[in-house]
Every structure is written in structure tokens, then in C-alpha cells.
Amino acid sequence: MIRFENVSTTYPGQNRAALGNVNVDIEKGEFVFLVGASGSGKSTFLRLVLREARPNHGRVYVAGKEINRMASWKVPALRRKIGTVFQDFRLLPNKTVAENVAFALQVIGKPKSHINLVVPETLELVGLEGKGDRMPDEISGGEQQRVAIARAFVNRPQILIADEPTGNLDPETSVGIMKLLDRINRTGTTVLMATHDAGIVDQMRKRVIELSDGTVVRDQSRGVYGFQH
């Protein structure tokens, strides 16, 4: 589903490479944790998958296509296959929960009838039934992150990317979010999540890829956060 072949990338004006010769292969349906110290390149890895950044060397394949050779007008189509969730939720404060989720479908031109069908369905899936009419600041942080996940998942993407989705949440709320991501993963969606949260990684026992200074230093199929190789 996602394949990195000798990928290196350096941000403009930087000396140090953000990623150096990374080789990773993630299969369809996998659940992968991306761990590593601050600045180790986790977010950069995710940006490459979304083609928000491009590698200086090597190739990035997503859903069978080499995305760096892709014409830029095809990038929107790529991104429709990928749902994305961030630490800071990124909800529109002036839209209700349901409108926030619907927005993701409207702007890619889905018909209204389809939107009216799948939005309540997805809100139920993430555990927000009956809260569609609330505004984002009327619900808790955990619920806001559920809205963000609903928005990312409402178009049923093949891949779900999450960059420290529990970074702003307390430990209890975080567990709920992880259960939801696990449920989404079990529908066949590939989940790739960057995190610092040792507790979560230790508990989930999924595949762990550890980055350090931009290189893969560990790739373990049922790993924990703190493992030292």
C-alpha cells in the first residue's frame, strides 16, 4: 500500500537530511506506529505519503503509483484515497459537527443525497450519534478528535494517516481514540500513526517503525515504544 525505496529528503536551506535512505513497505490493512524522538522525521514521512513534500532521492509508492512522478493535477485524486488526522483536530469552528464532516464530501463534489446518507452513518461509527448539531467548542477534546477522524474516514479512504492524534488528549481519552482507530483498521483500512505516547504503543502491540535522525533504526512486527535494539 505504501512503499518507500531509498527515500532521502532535505528541507530547503537545511544541511541535515530530514529523512535519509528510508526503505519501508507497508501492506494493505496493516496498523503501523511511527515512533522516534522529536525531529526524527515522523511528520516528514507522513508528508511524503501525502505528497505535501517530495523526496530528493528515491521513490514513494502509494496504492501502487509512484507519487512523485504524478502530475500535480492528479494529487487531489491521491489525497481522496488517504484520510488524515492531526494533533490539533483542525475543525472549522463556525460549522457544526455534521457540517464539518459533510464539508470533506462537498468540496470533492459528492452529491447531496450521498452526503445525507454517509455523514450520520460515519458519526455513529465514531461514537458521536446525536451530537451532529453541536459546535466544535461545545464538545470535549476527545470528541473533537472523533469528529476529525469521522471527516478523514467519511470518504472511506484506503489509508488513514494520523500525526500524534492523542498528543492533546489526556491518557483516558486517548485510549478511546486508539480503540476507534483499531476498529477502523479492522474494516481493512491501512492505518499509519506517528506518536510519542509510549503507553499506547506498548498496549496495542502493533508493527512499530522507529526513526532516529531520519533513518529507520527499528521495524518490528509486534513492538513496544521503548524497545532498544
Add this chain to the structure above:
Amino acid sequence: MIRFENVSTTYPGQNRAALGNVNVDIEKGEFVFLVGASGSGKSTFLRLVLREARPNHGRVYVAGKEINRMASWKVPALRRKIGTVFQDFRLLPNKTVAENVAFALQVIGKPKSHINLVVPETLELVGLEGKGDRMPDEISGGEQQRVAIARAFVNRPQILIADEPTGNLDPETSVGIMKLLDRINRTGTTVLMATHDAGIVDQMRKRVIELSDGTVVRDQSRGVYGFQH
């Protein structure tokens, strides 16, 4: 140093109070953790201390003054007594480390000679000796947070406020930051830190104030994160 007397506050357009009848008294030189679920009101508490927000009821005293009766032109003087650190560092990307720290002194009109003296001193204190000429994106996240702490502390404030300062850092780096805050606390500075990081709270064994839905549900002198009263 900081006293809340029956403080309640509601954000405009909200039904639910962000803080409800909070009474807290923090002595000079204390180290206090503010914990609680997402949305429990930790950041609001800190904003009230900085007079970035104002209470609807009750009184907030900082350094012996009731800050809500204070004329708005006196607010800068109040803020010079308080150093502040955030999760997202908030460094100026086009200034070097030393310039970022010096900026805080320049804009409050300190003479150049004073700046040239205290900036290197403070950089050494936070463990960044020799890195003054680096740009923020040339150093690690942990180092960036040290710069932010140096900037907050360079004017030797009586109070240091930190809102989830380790939220973006990996566990190892976080420990270093906590050691630094502890060191600053031991110089007599009152430290007030909001956090989700159970590990840190458990390890430090300092006073813990827990908020839940805007009310203080625990105030314990040598507490842990997960304590249930």
C-alpha cells in the same frame, strides 16, 4: 503569589462555564502541576493568570495585586513578572537562538549592554551554551523548548507558566525539560505547569491541582497523575 477567589468564567457564546468557583492559593516558590482531562479548563486557568482572559465572577490575585481591576496599560508590567512557555515553542523562525532570547528583552526596552550580559548566561543555564547562533530549525524539539524556556526566564520573572511544555516531545526529551524546570523552580521561581503527562507528574511528586469540567476536584501537596480521590 497566585490566588484565585471564587473564580468563574464562561467564554462568550458558551453555555458551560470554562471554570466554576475555583479557589486556589499558590505560594511563592511552589511547583504546581495542573492536570485534568482535555477541556477541563487548565489553559483557561493559565490565561486568567496572564490576564489574557478575565473572570466573570471572583478575583484573581497575582503578586499581591488583583489583576482584573488593573488598568490595561499596566498589563505589560504584569506580564514582565511572568514567563510563559507553550507546547508549540513559538520561536521566531528567522532569528537565531540568541536573537530569539534577546528579542524578549529588546521589546521591553532593556539596554543592549544588559542584553549582551544576560542572554549568554541564560542560554548556559538552560544547557544551550555554544548553540546561540543556530537557527530554530537546526536544533531538536527539546532544544527548541529550552530556547523558549530561556526566553521566558531571561528577565528573571517571579512566576513561570508552562502549558503542556512536553506535549510535542518524546518521553526522554521530556525528562530533560522537567529537570530544567525543576532547576528554575529551585532558584525561587514559582512554576505552574499544565500537563497530560502522567509519567512526569508521577515522577516529580509535586503539588497537583486537578481540574474536571472547570472545578478543582483535587489539590494534593505531593500528588501523582492518576490519583482518584
Add this chain to the structure above:
Amino acid sequence: MQLKYVFSETGNGLKRNVSMTIALVVTIFISLTLVGLGLLLNAQANKAEDYWGSKLQISVVLCNQNSRSPHCTSGETNPAQQAAIVDILNTHPEVASYSYETKAQAFKTWKKIYVSKDAEERQIYAAVTENDMQNSYRVTLKDPQQYRGVESALSGMDGVDKVNDLRDVLQPILTTFNKMKWGALVVAAFLLLAAVLQVSNAIRLAAFARRKEIGIMRLVGASNLYISLPFLMETLVAAVIGVAGAALAVGGVMYFFVYGNLRPDLHVVEWVSWRDAGTALAEVAALGILATLIPTLVTTRKYLKV
């Protein structure tokens, strides 16, 4: 307060928002130039009104030998005809007063106005004699707008060559000055509105570009004045450049057009002087500074408040 910081921040701000600054300066410049020209035209209209004030009469020109009017068949107006004319002037309800201008007086005025630089024209003018002039009555009206009655009563009389209504000639010029003045001021008002709105937009954009710095300044306790001074300076610089441009443009019009063309060649009226231009420019400068400082203060209060 370190003024160095304020100046360097002002410079940076201007550079960062080059396109905004240029747009702003151009709009201020053009609008103030038009305000300046409007004020000059106003001064000109006032000058013209003073200058022509006494001339906004009608004059009843009597026949001389050269007159070709059908009412001048008998040549020079005779005393009987003249008495009939005076009778009308004494009794007509529209007439306030009148005076008699003899050929000699007319010739004196003629010689004053018809001074030419051109040698040949001077020769021709020299050939004109007092006898080519005509006697006339200068009639002041009760209501300057009510003159059709007396005009038609007199122009049909024998011995009256023609009834000259100087207002027919001068009023259109005055009206033209006034129209041009209002045209310039209306366009200037539009552009000033645009300039004021642009000032506030420029500040929004600048506050946005500098939002990180501003956030940190507020956090570490920089004073309000310190935070907003670079913004004030930025728009002040734009205003000063705009005012200077307007001064140059108005000065150019004065130098090349008023002093270069009108004053030496056209003596119909007294033209505006450097002194009038100075007054207009002082007003323009005050307006330019106010029109930028006020929106700046309002907008900085809104976007930079503690």
C-alpha cells in the same frame, strides 16, 4: 524604548508588504493630488468671482458709424434715442442702477486689455482710435438672474447696437471652474475612501505577517505603544510619500501650466498664485496625515489589543 528597533521594523514592514505599500502610496498620492487641484480650482473660482464681480452686469452698447445692426440705420445714436433708452433704464423694475461709459473711457479700458507681445498685432492695435469705440450703459441688476426683461426691452430699440451680457461669456468660465473643482473633489473623495480602507487592510495584512512577533511581544510584556509604533510609522511613511508626490504634482501644474501657460498668455482673469498653491498643499498635507493616521489608530487598536 529603542528607536532603532522601531525604525528597522518599519523598514522591514514596508519591504515585506511592498505591493500593499505601493498600492497605498499610489492611491494616497493620486487622491491628494486631486484634492490639491480641487482646492486650487476653488481658489481660482473665488479669484475669478472677485475679479469679474463688477463685470457681471449687462452693458447696453449704443451705435457708432461702423455699427451694422438694423437698429443703427441712422449711424451714431442720437440724443432722442438716448433719452428713450435712459427712460427705460430709469423705470424698468429689473434695473438697480446704471452708469454711462463714454467712448473715451471704453478706449482707455481697451488699451489696457489689448496689450500684445506680437509686433504686428501691436501695429494693428495702434491703428484703433477712440472713434472705433462705442458709448454704452453699464446696468447693474436687482437680481443678477433676472435680466431677460430689460434685455429684450432694450435690444429692440433704435440706437441700441447690441445688449452685451458679460455673464454669457464669464459665467460659463466660472461654471467650468466650479465643475472642474467638483469633478476633482468627487473623484478625490472616492479615492480617499479607497485609501482609508487600504490603510486598514495594509495594517491587517501587516499584523498578520507579524503575528508571531506580536504574540511574543504581548506575552513578554512589551507596551502597547511599542507594539503599534512600527505600524503607525509604516502608514505615516506611506502618507508622507503620498503627500510629497501630491505636492510635486500640484507644484508641477503650477509651474508648467499656471505660470508657464496661463499667467503669461491669458489675461482674462487673475490666476492662482504660489501662495494659493501653498495654502492648498498645507490643507492636503493635513488631510493626508489624518486620513492615514485615524484608520491606523482604529485598526491597530482592533488587531493588536493587549
Add this chain to the structure above:
Amino acid sequence: MQLKYVFSETGNGLKRNVSMTIALVVTIFISLTLVGLGLLLNAQANKAEDYWGSKLQISVVLCNQNSRSPHCTSGETNPAQQAAIVDILNTHPEVASYSYETKAQAFKTWKKIYVSKDAEERQIYAAVTENDMQNSYRVTLKDPQQYRGVESALSGMDGVDKVNDLRDVLQPILTTFNKMKWGALVVAAFLLLAAVLQVSNAIRLAAFARRKEIGIMRLVGASNLYISLPFLMETLVAAVIGVAGAALAVGGVMYFFVYGNLRPDLHVVEWVSWRDAGTALAEVAALGILATLIPTLVTTRKYLKV
């Protein structure tokens, strides 16, 4: 694509940036109005040049009985004097060709031009006879700028009343049209620059106000066109309002000034027509749309790129 979204976003965008939009519309409006007036003045200058083209000659007016020039002491120019004049015209190096206009021809032209609405003036004009006219030579020059030689050679001769140089009268009018044209176009160019810069500033501000939405749109895979269409529409609406305002303003000038004042009262030249105004406005509309669309496209590419 849901056009409803695009329209509602366009509306929201315009509302959100009211002050930016007004400033933009005003600047576009005024600059395009000035471009329109500049183009009209250009058409007017061309028309005047065509109309007066043949008149940019010099005419050598011979004496008649009424002439007062010192070279007309003997009354009507006699054949000997006329032969001397023709001699000069045949040999002078500045002269390309010449023709003779008799009193009869001059009288015909005179009657054509001096048609008055005024009853009294008509009476006076009726008294003018062919004999009040003067014979003259119409001289075409080799180089229209070189005429001082022949002028001074002829004006000193006996039998020559005066040498009229129509260019002395008409050229200043032409020059005035041209100066006004360039004045309008230069000011318009400044304001157009300001408008173009404002378009890009308006888009920067709008992109900033909508940065959250845009970020999410890019993330969930909205197409580039979909993201930028509201921006395009926003500036297009501003441009259309500006163009409409300019059309109204130019139309007003045509209706009230050209058709209301100039055409009925001033016959010295053929004035611009509605047809010319139409052409000017078509050019203005094209310019207005281009001057807003191009910076919009450039800026949206820069600030909204995938």
C-alpha cells in the same frame, strides 16, 4: 462541482472583506473611468486632426477697404502688389503649393460657419456682405513646422493685410486634447498599478481569512479549480462592478457634457460620438477584466498551490 458552494463562498468572501472589496472596486472604477476618458480624448484628438487637417495651412489675407493695417494704405490690394505676392509664393523654398480664395468663396464659408441660434446675432450676420470678406492665398507648406520665413517675408509686403496662421489657433486646442489625454492615461496607469496590486493583496487577505478551509480542502483532495474558483469569482465581481461604474461615468460625460454642451453649442470641431464611446468602453472592459484576472491567477497559484 456544486456551483452553489462556489457562489455562496464568493458571497461570503466579498462580505468578509468588505473594506478590501470596496477599496478595490473604487480603484478599478476610477482608473477605468480615466482610461475611458483618455481613450475618448484620443478619439477626439484624431477627429480634430482629420477635421482640421486641411486647415493647418497659413493664409495670406489681402487688403480690402476696411483694412486698417499699415500695409493697406492704398485700400484694396492692387494687381501689382498681388503679382509681387504671387512671385514670393512661387519662389519661396518653404512653400509647397498655394491656392487663391476669392471673396466670394470666403463669403460662402463664412455663411456656413456663422449660423447662430440667436435671433439678434442672425440679424447682425445678415448684414455682412461679400465685400466685407477678403481675398486670400491658402499656402500649403513643405514642412508644416517651417513657416516663419515665408510668414515674415509676406507679412511685411504692401497689400497684405495679415498672415493668418490657423495653427496658432488650432494647434493649442489639439495640444490641449493631447495633454488631457496623456494626463488621464498617466493617472489611470498609476491607479491601474494600484488596482493590480490591490487585487493580489485582496487575495492574500482572503486566502488568510480562509486558510483553515483551504487547508482542509487540500487535505481531503478538493481540486485546484474548486479551491480557487471563489477567489476568481470574487475579483471578477469587483472587476465587473468597476467596469459598470466606469461605463456609467463615461456614459454620463458623453450624455451631459458631449451631447449636452459641446455638440449643440460648439461647432469648431466634430465631437466624439456614442460610437466612439462604445469602442472606448469595450477596450476599458477588456482591460478591466485582464487587469484583475491576471493578478488573481498569479496570486492564487502562489498562495493556494497544492
